[in-house]
Every structure is written in C-alpha cells, then in structure tokens.
Amino acid sequence: MAPTAKMNSWSWINVWSIGTVLIAAWVVLPIVAVLYIGLTPSDEIWTHLASTVLPLYISTTLQLMIGVGIGTLIIGVGTAWLVSTCRFPGRRLFEWALLLPMAMPAYVIAYVYTDILEYAGPVQSLLRDMFGWTTKREYWFPEIRSLGGAASMLTLVLYPYVYLLSRAAFMEQSVCVLEASRVLGRGPWRSFFSVALPLARPAIVIGVSLVLMETLNDFGTVDFFAVSTFTLGIYDVWLNMNNVAGAAQLAGLLLFFVVFLVLTERFARRKQRFHHTTSKYKALPGYELEGRARQLAIIGCALPVVFGFVLPAAVLGSYAVIYFEAAANPEVYRHAGNSVMLSALTAFLAVAIGIFMAYGVRLRNERIVRFMARFASLGYAVPGSVLAVGVLGSLGALDNGIDGFMRRNFEISTGLLFSGSIAAVTFGYLVRFLALSFGSVEASLAKITPNMDGAARSLGHGPFSTLTRIHIPLIRGSALTAAMLVFVDCMKELPMTVILRPFNFHTLATYVHEFASDEQLGEASLAALAIVGFGILPVLVLSFAITRSRPGHTKKDQSS
Amino acid sequence: MIRLKNVFAAIILGAVSGMTAIAPTASAAEVNLYSYRQPFLMNPLLDAFTQQTGIKVNMVYLKKGMLERLKAEGANSPADLVLTADIGGLHNLVEAGLLQSSESNTLKHNVPGQFRHPDGLWYGLTTRARIIYAHKKRVKPGEVTTYEDLAKPHMKGRICIRSGKHVYNVSLLAWMIAAKGEAAAEAWAKGLKANLARKPQGNDRAQVKAVYTGECDVSLGNTYYMGKMMTNEKSPEQKDWAAAVNVIFPNQGDRGTHVNISGAGITKSAKNKANAVKLIEFLSNDAAQKIYAEDNFEYPVKAGVKVHPIVAGWGKFKAEETLLSNIAEHRTQATRIMDKVRFDN
Numbered sequence: 001m002a003p004t005a006k007m008n009s010w011s012w013i014n015v016w017s018i019g020t021v022l023i024a025a026w027v028v029l030p031i032v033a034v035l036y037i038g039l040t041p042s043d044e045i046w047t048h049l050a051s052t053v054l055p056l057y058i059s060t061t062l063q064l065m066i067g068v069g070i071g072t073l074i075i076g077v078g079t080a081w082l083v084s085t086c087r088f089p090g091r092r093l094f095e096w097a098l099l100l101p102m103a104m105p106a107y108v109i110a111y112v113y114t115d116i117l118e119y120a121g122p123v124q125s126l127l128r129d130m131f132g133w134t135t136k137r138e139y140w141f142p143e144i145r146s147l148g149g150a151a152s153m154l155t156l157v158l159y160p161y162v163y164l165l166s167r168a169a170f171m172e173q174s175v176c177v178l179e180a181s182r183v184l185g186r187g188p189w190r191s192f193f194s195v196a197l198p199l200a201r202p203a204i205v206i207g208v209s210l211v212l213m214e215t216l217n218d219f220g221t222v223d224f225f226a227v228s229t230f231t232l233g234i235y236d237v238w239l240n241m242n243n244v245a246g247a248a249q250l251a252g253l254l255l256f257f258v259v260f261l262v263l264t265e266r267f268a269r270r271k272q273r274f275h276h277t278t279s280k281y282k283a284l285p286g287y288e289l290e291g292r293a294r295q296l297a298i299i300g301c302a303l304p305v306v307f308g309f310v311l312p313a314a315v316l317g318s319y320a321v322i323y324f325e326a327a328a329n330p331e332v333y334r335h336a337g338n339s340v341m342l343s344a345l346t347a348f349l350a351v352a353i354g355i356f357m358a359y360g361v362r363l364r365n366e367r368i369v370r371f372m373a374r375f376a377s378l379g380y381a382v383p384g385s386v387l388a389v390g391v392l393g394s395l396g397a398l399d400n401g402i403d404g405f406m407r408r409n410f411e412i413s414t415g416l417l418f419s420g421s422i423a424a425v426t427f428g429y430l431v432r433f434l435a436l437s438f439g440s441v442e443a444s445l446a447k448i449t450p451n452m453d454g455a456a457r458s459l460g461h462g463p464f465s466t467l468t469r470i471h472i473p474l475i476r477g478s479a480l481t482a483a484m485l486v487f488v489d490c491m492k493e494l495p496m497t498v499i500l501r502p503f504n505f506h507t508l509a510t511y512v513h514e515f516a517s518d519e520q521l522g523e524a525s526l527a528a529l530a531i532v533g534f535g536i537l538p539v540l541v542l543s544f545a546i547t548r549s550r551p552g553h554t555k556k557d558q559s560s
Numbered sequence: 561m562i563r564l565k566n567v568f569a570a571i572i573l574g575a576v577s578g579m580t581a582i583a584p585t586a587s588a589a590e591v592n593l594y595s596y597r598q599p600f601l602m603n604p605l606l607d608a609f610t611q612q613t614g615i616k617v618n619m620v621y622l623k624k625g626m627l628e629r630l631k632a633e634g635a636n637s638p639a640d641l642v643l644t645a646d647i648g649g650l651h652n653l654v655e656a657g658l659l660q661s662s663e664s665n666t667l668k669h670n671v672p673g674q675f676r677h678p679d680g681l682w683y684g685l686t687t688r689a690r691i692i693y694a695h696k697k698r699v700k701p702g703e704v705t706t707y708e709d710l711a712k713p714h715m716k717g718r719i720c721i722r723s724g725k726h727v728y729n730v731s732l733l734a735w736m737i738a739a740k741g742e743a744a745a746e747a748w749a750k751g752l753k754a755n756l757a758r759k760p761q762g763n764d765r766a767q768v769k770a771v772y773t774g775e776c777d778v779s780l781g782n783t784y785y786m787g788k789m790m791t792n793e794k795s796p797e798q799k800d801w802a803a804a805v806n807v808i809f810p811n812q813g814d815r816g817t818h819v820n821i822s823g824a825g826i827t828k829s830a831k832n833k834a835n836a837v838k839l840i841e842f843l844s845n846d847a848a849q850k851i852y853a854e855d856n857f858e859y860p861v862k863a864g865v866k867v868h869p870i871v872a873g874w875g876k877f878k879a880e881e882t883l884l885s886n887i888a889e890h891r892t893q894a895t896r897i898m899d900k901v902r903f904d905n
Contacts, residue, residue: 052899120773136757136775145761226723226761226904236725239624240895242652323794389628396632403636416636420620420629499625503592503618503638514598514621522795 016463017369020360023353024372030390030431031255031378037393038248045237045246053233060147061230064222065212067151068158072211075155075304076162077204081192082297084170085178088289094301096543101308102160103535105492105509107220108528110153111521112312114224117144145225153221156308158214161485162207165440168477169203170196188287202446205265206439210380210485212261213435216254217383219495220513230254231383244389251386258381262374313532316525323522332511332527339507340534342422343490346429350486351479353430354437358445359467362453377435384432384495391428391500395419420502428496433489437482444478445471488535508534591835593619594626595643597822602643605851609842615835630658630827637829640836645822646727650682651888659825662837670844670862674881675821682825685843686858688782689817689879690732692808693768698777699806706811707736707818710778711751719752720767720776723760724903725895728782728820733897734890735818739880742893750901760904765789765798772801783807787857787870809877816880820887822858 049057082088083095101109117123124141133139143149177199181191197204222229230250238247289297357373379387399416406412418424448471456466472479494509501510508531515524595602599621606617622629630637630653642659644650653659654677661680675684692704704710710719722729736745757776762769767779768789789802809817824843826836842848849860853867860867898904 048896048899052896053902056902056905119775120769134774143759145759223723224761226759228905235624236895236899240725240727240730241892242655243892244628385624388625389632392625392629392632396634400634400636413636416633416638419633419636420638495624498622499629501620503620505620510621514600520795 016356016360017364017366020357020369021372023357024376027353027376027379027431027434028372029394030387030428031375031382033390033393033397034248034382034386035252035255036248037245037389038252040245045241045243045249049233049237053228056228057230057233060228061216063147064151064154064227064229065215067148068154068215069208069212071151071155072159072162073204073208075159076164076207077166077197077200079159079301079304080163080167080170081196082301084167085196086287086289086297088294088297090298090301094305096540097305097309098163098301099160099539099543100305100536101157102164102488103491103532103539104157104309104312105220105494105512105528105531106154106157106218107224107494107516108316108512108521108531109157109308109312110150110221110224111516112315113149113153114144115521116315117142117149145227147227150221150225150227153225154211154215154218156304158211159304159308161210161214162204164481164485165203165207165210165443166200168440168444168481169200171477202443203440206443209262209265210436210439213258213381216258216381219383219385234383234386238386247386248389251382254383255378255381258378313529316521316529316532319522319525320529323525328526331506332508332530335506335508335511335527336530336534338505339491339509339531342425342429342507343487343534346426346433346490347483347487349426350430350433350437351441351483354434354441354482355467355472355475355479357438358442359463359471361442362445363463373438377438379431380433380435382432384493385499387432388428388496388499391424391431391496392419395424395427420500422502422505424500425497425502428500429486429490429493432493432496433486436485436489437479440478440482440485441475444475448474484538487538491531491535589614589835590616590618591832591839592638592640593617593643593839594630594639594641594827595619595621596623596626596645596649597621597643601856604855605843605848608848608851609839612842613838615838617839627652627656627658630829631656633829635829637827638831639827640830640832641824641826641839643822643824646731647821647823647884648727648731648888648891650677650823650825651885651891653825654681658828660828660830660833662826662833662840664837664841666841667837667844670841670849672861672863674884675823675861677825682823683840683844684821684823684861685840686822686849686852686856686861687819687879688784688822688858689809689819689877690728690780691783691817692778692810693771693781693786693805694778694808695771695804696806704778704808704810705813707732708748709810710755710780711748712755715755715778717755717757718777719755720757720770720779721752721760722763722767722780724749724753724898728764729780730891730894730898731820731887732780732818733894734887735880737890737893737897738886739815742897745894746897746900749897749903753901753903765801768805769798769801772804779805783859783871783874784857787868790870807874809874811880812878816878819859819879819881819884821861821884 079094079098083091083098115121119136119141127139127141128134131139177195178191181195182188186194217231218229219231219235221227222232223235231254234247234250234254237243237250357376361370361373382390395418396416399414399419402417403414406414418427452470452474453466456470457463461469492509493507494513497507497510498513501507508527512524512528512531515521516528521528593606599619602619606619609615610617626642626649630639630642633639642649642653644653659681661677663680667676667680667683671683671685675687676682692710694704704715709715724730724733733745733749736748740748758770764779764781764785765788767776767781768785770776771779786802786807789798792798811817824840826833826840830836843852844862846862846865849862849865852858853860853865853871857868857871859871866872
C-alpha cells in the first residue's frame with residue numbers, strides 16, 4: 001500500500017484510468033447489446049410509424065418533458081432556496097419533509113390519484129351530489145388520465161431530485177460569495193439569480209436531467225393513463241408487433257436525443273468552471289421572512305409535501321386498514337427483506353464505482369476515459385425493460401460462452417452462472433442507476449479546486465490517499481445523497497426486476513405491481529406503504545447527515 | 561486503508577457467491593415455470609399439483625421480455641414450461657422456435673383438437689370469451705347484439721373500452737381481420753373509436769365501473785371479470801358494478817363470439833420434460849379444470865367439466881373457434897390499424 005513516490009505516480013494513474021475504462025465497458029455492455037439488436041433490419045416499421053403515430057409520440061413526449069422539467073425546476077429549486085437560506089416557521093420540518101415524495105413510486109401515486117379524482121371517485125361524486133348533476137356531460141372536470149395528469153404525477157414524485165441536489169449545492173456554497181454580492185449592492189432576488197443560481201447550475205442541471213430521464217423512461221404512469229409517449233411506442237413495437245429490433249431502434253433514437261440534450265447543456269457552459277476558492281465557511285445567513293412572504297414560503301413548501309406524500313400515504317393507509325386481512329400477508333416481510341438487501345447492496349456498489357470513475361476522470365482527463373464514463377451513465381435514459389433485454393443478452397452470451405468454453409476444454413457444464421440470479425438483478429440496477437451516483441459525485445468533485453490535489457500530492461500523498469483523506473471527506477454529503485438516490489430508486493424499480501429475477505423471487509415493487517396492475521391496490525396497500533416506509537428511512541437519516549456535513553457547520557452554528 | 565479494502569472485497573465476494581448459488585438446478589422433483597399468468601391465479605393449482613405429485617414448482621412471473629429471456633438463456637435456460645394468457649404469446653414462442661413438441665394420450669384426450677397445436681407444441685387449458693357488458697336500463701334489448709353494432713352511429717358517445725393496444729383488444733381486432741379482411745376491420749376500428757365515451761383507459765373491470773357510474777352505456781370485457789366482480793368479497797363495491805350490467809354474447813346469429821385461450825408449452829431447453837408434461841396433464845385434468853372454472857370463472861377446455869354456476873347462468877353460447885390460430889398471424893396488422901385510427905388518442 002505504500003510504494004515509493006516514484007513508482008506511485010505512473011502505476012496509480014494507469015490503475016485509475018484503465019480501471020475506469022474497464023468498469024465503464026462492463027456497464028456499457030447492455031446498452032451496446034440494445035444498440036446491436038437495433039442493427040437487425042426491422043421491416044418497414046419506420047415508414048409505418050412515421051406516417052401514423054411517431055409525430056404524436058414525439059410531441060407528447062416533449063410536452064411531458066417540458067411540463068415535468070419546468071414543474072420540478074420551480075418546486076425543487078424554489079423550496080431548496082427557501083429552506084437553505086431563509087428562516088420561517090417549520091423550516092426545519094420542511095428541510096426533510098420535502099424529500100418524502102421521493103419514496104413514493106410514480107405508478108402508485110398514479111393509482112391513488114385516479115381513485116380519488118376519476119368520475120366515480122369521491123371528489124367528483126361529492127361535486128355531483130352538491131350540484132345535483134347526474135351525468136358526465138353536465139359539467140367539466142379535469143381528466144386525471146391525461147397528459148396533464150401524468151405530468152402532475154411525475155412532477156410530484158420527481159421534484160425531490162432537483163430539491164436534493166440544489167439544496168446540497170446551496171449548502172456547499174460559501175456564504176462569502178453571497179455576502180460579497182449583497183455588499184456590492186445586489187438585493188436578495190438579484191443575488192439569487194446572478195450569484196447563487198449560476199453557482200448551483202451544475203447541480204441543478206444534473207437534478208433536472210435526472211428528472212427528465214426518469215420521465216423519458218417512465219412506463220407505469222403513462223401506460224396507466226394511456227398517454228402516448230415515445231416509451232409507450234417502444235413497448236408497442238416490441239410486444240404487440242413482436243419486433244424487438246424496431247423497439248431497439250426507437251430506444252437508440254431516444255438515447256441520441258438524451259445525448260444531444262446533455263451535450264447542448266455542456267456546450268452552453270463550456271467555458272465556466274465552478275471551484276470554490278475560499279475555505280471560509282460559516283452558517284448560511286438565514287434571512288428572516290415576515291408577513292406575506294412568510295405565509296407564501298410556508299404554503300409553497302407545504303403543498304408539494306401534502307400532495308406528493310401526505311395525501312397519497314393517507315389513502316394507502318386507509319386501504320391498508322380496510323383491506324387489512326387481505327393485505328397482511330406474512331410473505332410481505334420476506335419481499336421487504338429482498339428489496340432492502342438488493343437496494344442497499346446496489347447503493348453501496350454504485351457509490352463506490354461512481355467515486356472510482358469520477359476520480360479516474362479527474363486524475364486523467366483523457367478523451368477515452370471521459371467518453372467511457374459518460375457512456376456508462378446512459379443506462380438511466382433507457383426504458384427499464386429495454387435495458388433489461390440488453391442485460392439478458394449480454395449476460396446470456398457471457399454465461400453460454402463460459403459454458404461452451406468449459407465444455408470444450410474440461411467437459412464440465414457450468415450452465416448459467418449469472419442469468420436469472422440476484423447478481424443479474426444487481427447488475428441491471430447498477431447499469432441503470434450508475435448515472436445517479438456518478439453524476440452527483442462528479443458534480444461535487446468538480447467543486448473542489450485542483451489546487452487541493454496539487455497540495456496533497458506535493459506533500460507526498462498518492463492518488464488513493466488523496467482521495468480518501470481529501471476528496472471523500474469533502475464530498476461526503478454528495479456521496480451520501482447519491483447512495484440514498486440509488487437506494488430509493490432500487491426500492492421502486494419494477495421492470496428490470498421482473499424480467500431479470502430468479503425463480504420464486506419477489507421484491508415489494510413486483511408484489512405491489514402484481515396486484516395493482518389488476519386494480520386490486522387494496523390488497524397490495526401494505527406492501528406499497530412498506531416501499532414508501534423503507535424508502536423514507538434512509539431519506540431521513542441522510543437528510544440530517546447532509547445538514548451536518550456542510551463544511552464549517554458546527555453545533556454552535558446550528559444552535560445560533 | 562488495508563482494512564477498508566478487505567471489507568470491500570469481503571462484501572463483494574460474499575455477495576457474488578451468495579447470489580449466484582441460488583439458481584435452481586435440474587433435479588427429479590422439480591419443474592421450472594415462466595408464466596405470463598399472475599401467481600395469485602396459478603398458486604392454488606400449482607400447490608395442488610405439488611401436493612399430489614411431490615414435484616416442486618418454481619415460478620417466475622414475467623410479461624414483457626419472456627421471449628428475449630428464453631432466447632438469451634438459450635440451451636442452458638432453466639425454464640421447462642411456459643404458461644400464457646393469450647394465443648399471441650404461444651404463437652410468438654412457436655415462431656421463435658423456443659417450444660418442443662410433446663406426446664401425451666392424456667392431453668390428446670383432454671384438450672380438443674382446435675385448442676392445441678397440431679404438433680403438440682402447445683396445449684390450451686381454458687377459454688374465455690370477449691363479450692359486451694350493457695347497462696340494464698340504458699341499453700334496450702336488441703340494441704347491441706354484434707361487435708359490428710358497436711361501430712354503428714346509434715352508439716355514439718356510449719362505449720367504454722381499455723387501451724386498443726392491450727393484448728385482448730389487439731387479438732379481437734386480429735380476429736376481425738381474419739374473419740372479414742383488413743379493410744373491413746379498419747373501418748370497424750374507426751367506427752368504434754368514433755363511438756367512445758372517453759379516451760381508452762383502465763382495465764376491463766374499470767369499464768364496467770364506468771357503465772355503473774353512468775360515464776357510458778356499454779363496454780367490452782372478458783367473461784371471467786363478470787364472475788370475479790359478482791363474487792368479490794374483498795371489494796364488495798364491485799358487486800354493484802356487476803349488478804348494473806347484462807352480459808351479451810355477440811354475433812350469436814352469425815359467426816359466433818370471439819374466444820381466446822390460455823395455454824402452456826414445453827421449452828426446447830427443458831431439463832425436466834417429464835415433470836413438465838405431468839404438470840400440463842394435471843392442469844388439463846378434471847380436478848384442475850374445476851379449479852379454473854370455480855376460482856377463475858374461465859371455461860374449461862376439457863369436455864364434461866362443469867362451469868361455475870354464475871357462468872352457467874349466462875347460458876350456452878356459440879363460439880367462433882376455427883380462426884383461433886389465424887389470430888396470432890394478424891396481430892401486427894391489428895396493432896398497426898390501432899395506430900392508424902389513433903385508437904388511444
């Protein structure tokens with residue numbers, strides 16, 4: 001572990017950059033497999049789609065992305081700014097409560113709101129009773145199963161991504177730059193827009209792009225609402241037209257679109273670097289809000305929590321009481337154990353790999369290293385089931401390759417080692433969620449001035465020692481955030497688990513889906529609550545950890 | 561640092577070795593099942609099978625991606641048997657060359673010729689009809705008696721249906737193509753679309769609920785949903801939905817009602833073929849057919865097995881079965897027609 005300084009510099013650099021490329025190549029395999037499937041000619045699927053539903057898919061998807069993007073941006077950044085820099089009653093509560101909707105799977109919230117808001121639901125029934133209407137044609141009520149409905153559902157459960165990352169960014173900001181801005185005559189609003197917001201831009205962008213990718217590959221909600229998005233089209237071509245090549249081509253097109261978006265944003269801030277040049281931190285100022293502003297702040301923070309979490313959780317809770325006998329199935333504990341085990345393992349691996357790769361890119365900013373690392377984070381933009389097909393293909397080829405080799409040379413059949421095992425599910429999760437950990441770790445690393453590396457290295461520390469003693473302590477908040485994001489996402493993950501899992505294996509999500517897809521949400525209500533419950537625990541724990549992880553944040557500051 | 565690295569290594573090694581050891585291996589007393597049908601439907605039957613034969617049934621329930629999983633796993637696939645809820649699934653498996661034929665006198669005896677593959681690649685186990693649910697008061701007798709009626713102007717704004725892309729509706733339209741040709745089928749889909757009271761959404765039960773609450777007057781659905789709603793003790797409100805409607809078996813005067821099958825086939829990679837054959841045989845025998853009929857309100861394929869009294873109450877009906885094998889071939893065309901007429905939008 002302690003080689004001489006001379007061999008240090010070269011051997012380590014090779015290990016990091018080669019390691020990064022190799023890990024990335026491994027994670028990229030399923031994505032390549034999907035693109036490869038797309039190389040097969042697929043009849044005249046494109047002419048058919050282009051002349052019928054493709055324009056619709058595209059316009060619907062763009063509208064959904066714009067709606068969810070703007071919604072999560074306003075709610076996420078707005079509430080993050082309020083709770084990080086302002087003081088108003090309930091701020092401490094909102095700090096963590098605003099994260100709660102994150103634990104709610106989008107398909108569950110969609111089921112719940114449909115029950116409440118559809119024609120036969122309590123809200124419309126009450127309105128009919130009050131005004132004496134008897135048929136649908138007598139009044140207008142917004143249709144929940146619509147594009148707007150889907151955008152609302154996704155916004156409600158996805159804004160915490162933006163909130164979490166922008167809050168972390170606001171908290172990692174040195175107060176000095178904000179104070180400098182105020183001293184130089186900018187008001188609170190202009191300081192926000194001209195200093196704080198641009199400084200937080202990398203984090204906000206990552207938050208919003210995570211949201212948009214989640215939106216792009218959502219299937220449960222858009223399928224239930226019958227909103228014709230691009231992803232729904234992919235499934236249609238794949239399953240109804242039995243044309244997996246055509247589906248892979250559509251998925252490839254979706255990927256190009258995502259890459260285009262990401263590159264555009266990077267190009268837009270190509271010359272900007274956001275390092276913090278000062279190490280002077282103190283508690284964030286805390287502007288005391290008064291009167292109207294205080295009320296608005298409270299309402300603004302309360303609404304997302306109420307509609308994204310409190311109300312749906314209450315509905316699920318009431319179902320759990322009504323259907324208790326059917327819902328209280330002892331198997332649920334076993335499923336919960338599976339979910340927690342898989343999610344924790346994946347969260348740990350994803351953060352470890354994310355740190356390794358982000359640091360590899362930082363150490364040796366070569367084109368191939370950078371390219372592979374970015375390529376490896378694309379899994380997040382591929383619809384889960386399609387990516388699962390890629391995982392199936394690559395693991396199947398690997399397993400059968402090993403088996404064939406062993407048979408030829410040793411006359412032993414190894415059969416399938418990874419396919420249809422928990423390892424396959426974990427690998428699928430990693431491929432899908434690596435973007436979460438890599439993205440947040442990379443953004444956080446970018447804020448550490450390279451002078452720190454230089455200082456540590458010139459004092460005789462190798463890259464690994466510099467990483468563990470300088471970088472990891474500094475990025476701890478973001479790494480924890482990343483672990484939490486991955487954990488919660490794995491708890492909710494459905495399509496990959498279903499396709500990749502071993503025999504007789506359930507997670508809470510697959511169990512809930514089995515019943516909910518048959519509109520028997522009542523029987524799955526306890527399990528759905530369990531997903532939310534287990535998702536909340538790390539959210540809470542880490543929310544407090546992040547508050548405490550702010551550099552220069554001491555007990556004294558907190559009590560002041 | 562060394563300690564930290566060791567911990568990492570131990571976690572990863574332990575996890576990987578623990579995870580890969582779980583995959584089941586072939587043994588005398590097992591059969592491995594990939595199922596399109598939900599476990600809560602199949603478990604009572606599978607438990608009875610295990611009890612009777614001592615053969616353990618392992619199961620994965622997956623809808624999307626089963627075909628791709630079987631293909632990727634290839635000859636090493638652990639799956640012995642596939643269960644599907646629709647003729648389309650069976651057809652795709654045959655086309656992909658993933659099934660093998662099996663000979664069994666029991667199966668030949670239990671499953672009528674039109675409900676099994678000519679070479680024994682798959683066997684149908686139950687049938688279900690796609691019927692019309694009509695509001696008892698708002699729909700007059702004789703107003704709707706055929707699928708074609710649903711596309712006529714007098715039904716404007718009165719029909720509820722689930723997504724046109726759902727496998728049940730795609731199969732119905734494919735059957736229409738097989739019976740009347742592509743142009744007529746497209747005209748029908750267009751007419752039906754024009755008569756919808758709302759954008760297609762929800763599942764078959766949700767349509768009956770919409771008829772009950774007055775959003776529409778008729779809906780399309782599979783037969784067994786009616787039985788499930790009428791006897792739903794867990795969600796008693798569904799009994800009210802069912803009570804509001806009559807069931808109509810369409811096209812009794814001409815070619816008959818559209819039926820589809822659920823079925824099973826043995827995979828080419830099967831390591832436990834004998835057990836797999838035993839399981840299909842078991843599912844086609846009186847006892848299991850009776851469970852299908854009693855618990856799931858499906859029509860047994862085996863002659864002589866009684867349907868549920870509720871199902872019997874709807875009377876005998878004329879089913880169009882001869883076109884069953886053609887349905888699968890027209891599914892792509894049917895999906896494209898749904899796109900063309902923008903059924904879901």
